[in-house]
Amino acid sequence: xxxxxxxxxxxxxxxxxxxxxxxxxxxxxxxxxxxxxxxxxxxxxxxxxxxxxxxxxxxxxxxxxxxxxxxxxxxxxxxxxxxxxxxxxxxxxxxxxxxxxxxxxxxxxxxxxxxxxxxxxxxxxxxxxxxxxxxxxxxxxxxxxxxxxxxxxxxxxxxxxxxxxxxxxxxxxxxxxxxxxxxxxxxxxxxxxxxxxxxxxxxxxxxxxxxxxxxxxxxxxxxxxxxxxxxxxxxxxxxxxxxxxxxxxxxxxxxxxxxxxxxxxxxxxxxxxxxxxxxxxxxxxxxxxxxxxxxxxxxxxxxxxxxxxxxxxxxxxxxxxxxxxxxxxxxxxxxxxxxxxxxxxxxxxxxxxxxxxxxxxxxxxxxxxxxxxxxxxxxxxxxxxxxxxxxxxxxxxxxxxxxxxxxxxxxxxxxxxxxxxxxxxxxxxxxxxxxxxxxxxxxxxxxxxxxxxxxxxxxxxxxxxxxxxxxxxxxxxxxxxxxxxxxxxxxxxxx
Amino acid sequence: xxxxxxxxxxxxxxxxxxxxxxxxxxxxxxxxxxxxxxxxxxxxxxxxxxxxxxxxxxxxxxxxxxxxxxxxxxxxxxxxxxxxxxxxxxxxxxxxxxxxxxxxxxxxxxxxxxxxxxxxxxxxxxxxxxxxxxxxxxxxxxxxxxxxxxxxxxxxxxxxxxxxxxxxxxxxxxxxxxxxxxxxxxxxxxxxxxxxxxxxxxxxxxxxxxxxxxxxxxxxxxxxxxxxxxxxxxxxxxxxxxxxxxxxxxxxxxxxxxxxxxxxxxxxxxxxxxxxxxxxxxxxxxxxxxxxxxxxxxxxxxxxxxxxxxxxxxxxxxxxxxxxxxxxxxxxxxxxxxxxxxx
Numbered sequence: 001x002x003x004x005x006x007x008x009x010x011x012x013x014x015x016x017x018x019x020x021x022x023x024x025x026x027x028x029x030x031x032x033x034x035x036x037x038x039x040x041x042x043x044x045x046x047x048x049x050x051x052x053x054x055x056x057x058x059x060x061x062x063x064x065x066x067x068x069x070x071x072x073x074x075x076x077x078x079x080x081x082x083x084x085x086x087x088x089x090x091x092x093x094x095x096x097x098x099x100x101x102x103x104x105x106x107x108x109x110x111x112x113x114x115x116x117x118x119x120x121x122x123x124x125x126x127x128x129x130x131x132x133x134x135x136x137x138x139x140x141x142x143x144x145x146x147x148x149x150x151x152x153x154x155x156x157x158x159x160x161x162x163x164x165x166x167x168x169x170x171x172x173x174x175x176x177x178x179x180x181x182x183x184x185x186x187x188x189x190x191x192x193x194x195x196x197x198x199x200x201x202x203x204x205x206x207x208x209x210x211x212x213x214x215x216x217x218x219x220x221x222x223x224x225x226x227x228x229x230x231x232x233x234x235x236x237x238x239x240x241x242x243x244x245x246x247x248x249x250x251x252x253x254x255x256x257x258x259x260x261x262x263x264x265x266x267x268x269x270x271x272x273x274x275x276x277x278x279x280x281x282x283x284x285x286x287x288x289x290x291x292x293x294x295x296x297x298x299x300x301x302x303x304x305x306x307x308x309x310x311x312x313x314x315x316x317x318x319x320x321x322x323x324x325x326x327x328x329x330x331x332x333x334x335x336x337x338x339x340x341x342x343x344x345x346x347x348x349x350x351x352x353x354x355x356x357x358x359x360x361x362x363x364x365x366x367x368x369x370x371x372x373x374x375x376x377x378x379x380x381x382x383x384x385x386x387x388x389x390x391x392x393x394x395x396x397x398x399x400x401x402x403x404x405x406x407x408x409x410x411x412x413x414x415x416x417x418x419x420x421x422x423x424x425x426x427x428x429x430x431x432x433x434x435x436x437x438x439x440x441x442x443x444x445x446x447x448x449x450x451x452x453x454x455x456x457x458x459x460x461x462x463x464x465x466x467x468x469x470x471x472x473x474x475x476x477x478x479x480x481x482x483x484x485x486x487x488x489x490x491x492x493x494x495x
Numbered sequence: 496x497x498x499x500x501x502x503x504x505x506x507x508x509x510x511x512x513x514x515x516x517x518x519x520x521x522x523x524x525x526x527x528x529x530x531x532x533x534x535x536x537x538x539x540x541x542x543x544x545x546x547x548x549x550x551x552x553x554x555x556x557x558x559x560x561x562x563x564x565x566x567x568x569x570x571x572x573x574x575x576x577x578x579x580x581x582x583x584x585x586x587x588x589x590x591x592x593x594x595x596x597x598x599x600x601x602x603x604x605x606x607x608x609x610x611x612x613x614x615x616x617x618x619x620x621x622x623x624x625x626x627x628x629x630x631x632x633x634x635x636x637x638x639x640x641x642x643x644x645x646x647x648x649x650x651x652x653x654x655x656x657x658x659x660x661x662x663x664x665x666x667x668x669x670x671x672x673x674x675x676x677x678x679x680x681x682x683x684x685x686x687x688x689x690x691x692x693x694x695x696x697x698x699x700x701x702x703x704x705x706x707x708x709x710x711x712x713x714x715x716x717x718x719x720x721x722x723x724x725x726x727x728x729x730x731x732x733x734x735x736x737x738x739x740x741x742x743x744x745x746x747x748x749x750x751x752x753x754x755x756x757x758x759x760x761x762x763x764x765x766x767x768x769x770x771x772x773x774x775x776x777x778x779x780x781x782x783x784x785x786x787x788x789x790x791x792x793x794x795x796x797x798x799x800x801x802x803x804x805x806x807x808x809x810x811x812x813x814x815x816x817x818x819x820x821x822x823x824x825x826x827x828x829x830x831x832x833x834x835x836x837x838x
Contacts, residue, residue: 073724088722090715092782097708098719104705104712105725112703 003028003191004049004160008058011044011215018044019215021058026208028159031182031192033202033223036212037235037452042195045212046162050082051075062160081153082162089145089152091138095119098137099152122151126181143174150181161185162193167201168286179205197284199228199489211235232485244457245429247436250276251460254310255444256326256413258296261304265291267469269304273413273444278435280459281448283488288468289448290331293415296446297321297328308413319352327406329399331417331448337402340391344383347390347401348372353409375404379434396420396427400434414438416447420454432458452481464488524827525775525791528820532798540805548801550677550684554752556797557686558583558745559767560790564697565620565738566768567789572734573714573781574627574634579742579768580761581645582619586612586743588649590670591658591756600665608666613743619645620739624732638735642765649758658756667754674751686748693741698786710734714781770817771796774824795820 002025011019019041026032034042047053049060051072060067062078069075075082089098096112096119097104103115119133128147131140137148146166153161163182167175182205186192194206202209203223211218211234218234226234252275261269266288273279281289295302298315306313308324315321318328330336338347349356349368356367372386379400383393390401399419406414419435420428435458439445449455455462461475464487471487474480520527536543543549562579569576593608619641626637652658660667673685701707712720713730721727742761750756769779775792777784799820803813 072722076722076724088716088719090712090719090782092715093708093712097712101712101719101723102725104709105723107705110703110705110708 002026002061003063004193005061005064006045006049006058007061009045009048009055009060010057011041011048011053011055017215019048019055021216022212023217024210025220026160026191026193028191029186029189030207031186031194031205033206033209034193034195034212035197035202035209035231035235037450040212040235041215042212043164044215046082046164046193046195049075049080049160049162051080052082076156076158079157079159080162081156081158081160082164083146083149083153083166084164089137089148091136093137094134095123095131095137095140095148096133098148099123099133099155101152102156118155119151122155123147126151126154127177127184128181142169143171143178146170146178147181150185154185158190160191160193162195164195165197165286166194167196167198175201197489199231202231203228229482232482235485244454245433245436247439249460250440252276252442255308256296256446257307257310258292259305259307261292261295261302261306263291263295263300263302265468266295266302269465269470271463271470271473273446275412275442275444276439277461278439278445278447278459280455280462281446281465282450282452282455282462282484283465283471285450287465287488289465290417291468292465293328293417293446293448297326297415299328322351322353322406322409322411325409325411326413326415327403327409327411328415329402329406329417329419331421333395333398333402333421338390338398340398341389343387343389344376344381344393344401344404345369345372345386348375348386348404348408351405351409355410356408371408372404375407378437379403379407380430394427395423396430399423399427399431403434412442413444414446416445418448418450420449420451428454452484455479455484456481466490521827525788525795525824528824529791529795529798532795532802536798536802536805539802543801543805546682550682550687552797552801553687553690554684556793557690558748558761559764559771559796560690560793561693561741561745561748562738562761562764563768563771563789563793564693564786565741566765567772567775567777567784567786568697568710568734569634569738570769570772570777570779571710571714571781571784572731573717574731574734575638575769575779576620576623576735576738577635577638577765578619578623578641578645579738579745580764581642581649582616582739582742583746583749583761583764584649584758585619585645585652586616586746587750587760588652588658588746588756588758589615589743590747591660591750592652594660594666594670595664597666602669604666605669608670609744609747612747613740616743616746617736617740620736620742621732623739624735627735628728628731634735646758649760653756653758655758657758659754660756662754670751671754674748674754686752689748693744694786694790701786706730706733711782714778714783716782767796770821774821776828792824795824 005025007023008021009019010021022041022045024034024045034046036042044053048055049069051069051074054070060069067078069078096115099119099122100115116133123129123131123133126147131144131147137145140148166178170178182192196202206223208220209223209226209231210220213235254272255275257272259270269292271279281292283289291300294300296306298317298321306315313324315324334340339350345368356371369386376386381400382397390398393401416435420431423431435445435447447459456479461473462479462484463473464471464484466488474483562583566576566579589612590608593611594604597604597607623638623641626632627634677684678688701710709720709725710730713727717727746760749760771792772784772789773779774795775784775788777789796817799817800813803816
């Protein structure tokens with residue numbers, strides 16, 4: 001009996017289709033894995049199930065009956081609970097109060113003892129009697145916060161439980177405990193939907209697997225009929241197109257050398273980039289890719305050694321980095337890349353190293369304008385004028401504006417974090433062209449991307465990160481989607 | 496090639512040995528500060544520990560205590576109420592104007608007048624609440640507007656003049672007796688008794704009712720409360736409404752003490768109330784703070800003023816010292832939070 005059926009689910013974000021008629025169904029008493037690359041639509045599908053997103057087409061059925069889910073409350077009423085990576089706990093309330101939050105809305109007097117007893121029962125039942133129901137939720141370790149979230153879902157009789165990458169923050173031991181908990185729930189007839197990138201976990205825990213790709217469902221299989229390789233193939237399953245403009249690699253001397261870069265989220269990352277080279281950083285979201293770029297750029301504290309053009313350099317802030325010739329185009333264009341309300345010219349000149357300033361930092365409008373105009377032509381920026389607000393531009397052109405800052409400061413080491421995220425295909429090709437051109441003129445480019453095709457098409461070498469360290473490096477014939485996935489998901493140094 | 500590690504940015508490393516005592520000191524910082532201020536006051540002046548002085552001090556602090564409780568409720572939900580001082584002025588004016596206007600006299604009439612004043616405050620507080628909870632307006636903006644509007648109303652009520660009510664009116668006599676006299680036998684001034692009752696009421700409400708916990712929950716994680724299917728707007732609306740009512744009652748207390756209703760009552764009161772909450776460890780982002788600690792904040796603020804008066808520090812430096820104390824208290828709490836995170 002299928003507990004949950006989702007059919008023909010469609011969802012668009014600003015004209016870009018995230019889901020195109022995806023289908024998914026799951027039974028009571030099974031752990032059902034939902035797999036796919038970054039951006040395949042897993043999270044979107046589950047957010048629709050949770051009522052966090054509205055869907056534009058398709059139907060959801062629960063126990064065979066059509067279920068209208070348009071708000072989180074609708075989902076809760078129908079027994080759907082989703083546990084996201086960012087927990088929705090009230091940090092300043094006790095564990096018991098968090099678990100039984102709804103009950104607080106029904107009673108007048110706070111029955112602290114009763115709630116604590118009930119919460120302790122639930123926790124013990126789930127195999128976590130050591131969690132103190134009186135402790136503040138915010139004081140618990142992350143793994144225990146997750147347990148509290150699951151107990152909260154169970155306290156309201158959830159019959160469909162979605163876990164979105166629950167082990168991302170857990171240690172091996174905690175993961176084992178979580179698995180035991182999930183199996184216990186399954187045996188009680190809960191329908192558990194499990195999203196994870198870790199293939200080992202899927203094979204250890206899940207009964208069936210559904211694979212999504214590019215917003216559509218590839219199919220559903222019994223886990224037992226699959227193995228590592230076949231599942232990997234199902235997730236990729238497309239051809240490398242000639243989407244990427246040809247480039248002649250002309251390698252110069254080493255421009256950037258990183259040794260033993262370590263931050264709370266990154267361990268001992270070392271690599272070097274030569275002038276004229278494009279080096280990619282691949283891996284899953286959360287593997288520490290962005291953190292590496294931010295640490296090099298001085299945006300986050302880190303230890304390790306940094307050499308620029310052979311010279312050891314200490315970089316403590318983004319200002320230091322820019323003065324040393326390192327530019328960053330951040331991942332989140334609208335929040336960190338450009339100031340949407342300000343004109344292109346102002347955005348482009350938003351840098352501590354502005355060679356177009358006059359004496360004492362007096363603005364020299366004419367010189368700035370000439371410089372910006374030159375860059376505008378070089379980058380083929382499509383805009384009415386340099387006075388146009390950055391927010392009025394398309395995503396691809398906004399990205400070019402974000403890049404202008406670094407070029408104004410004459411940065412020759414460029415760190416690009418997901419440079420093509422959320423831009424359409426035409427704009428992507430434009431950005432690829434710009435990157436190639438920069439490399440051809442002697443820039444050293446480090447590019448983080450979740451799109452494997454992009455890494456393969458654009459980069460001379462790709463470092464694949466997993467859980468904060470470099471799992472391996474791929475280039476030439478080893479640089480394939482299978483190679484990237486294997487490294488990203490858990491087989492070290494396969495060449 | 497050097498084998499030495501160069502730092503890119505800074506990673507902090509602190510000595511863990513001193514954490515235990517430090518954490519303890521930081522956790523109890525406001526009580527320690529209060530005790531220190533009491534000792535300092537007692538040393539500085541032999542008059543400080545007289546019952547008379549303590550009663551005087553507490554009676555003056557009673558209105559601030561009420562307003563601070565209201566402010567705490569709003570702060571717990573993650574908001575702020577800048578209109579409390581102006582609303583207090585209206586409360587004080589309404590009670591002063593209503594007493595001679597009523598056809599009846601005596602205790603019942605006074606209760607009616609006080610209720611009328613509180614009704615006005617509650618109404619204005621509810622308007623704040625509707626703007627914030629219903630229309631999603633930023634609390635700072637909504638209550639800033641209310642702050643100036645309510646002050647304007649207070650001035651308009653009497654054309655800017657203080658309202659003096661006839662002393663011989665029986666209703667008025669009860670009110671001024673409330674402000675000036677004490678409980679028969681004990682001698683404890685009535686405003687202190689009233690404030691204590693209200694403090695106890697709100698300690699119980701916040702600690703022992705679901706409403707109290709959900710008010711805290713709203714400020715701690717609004718999404719979690721909403722996803723639990725609970726009406727977030729209701730807890731916010733109630734917080735602002737109660738805050739308005741308590742502010743008006745504070746205004747009544749001021750009128751009782753001074754025997755005159757003035758439209759300039761409570762100018763800057765919102766700052767003292769916010770300071771009391773913050774010194775008491777409340778987070779302006781919501782979710783953290785207790786009535787008892789906020790009352791310690793009120794006492795600390797009052798004692799600072801009292802000490803400086805005893806030492807004859809002029810008024811202007813007093814303001815600077817007050818500011819320094821607030822900064823110190825918040826710095827200590829910040830250190831406490833980060834010390835805990837490292838443990």
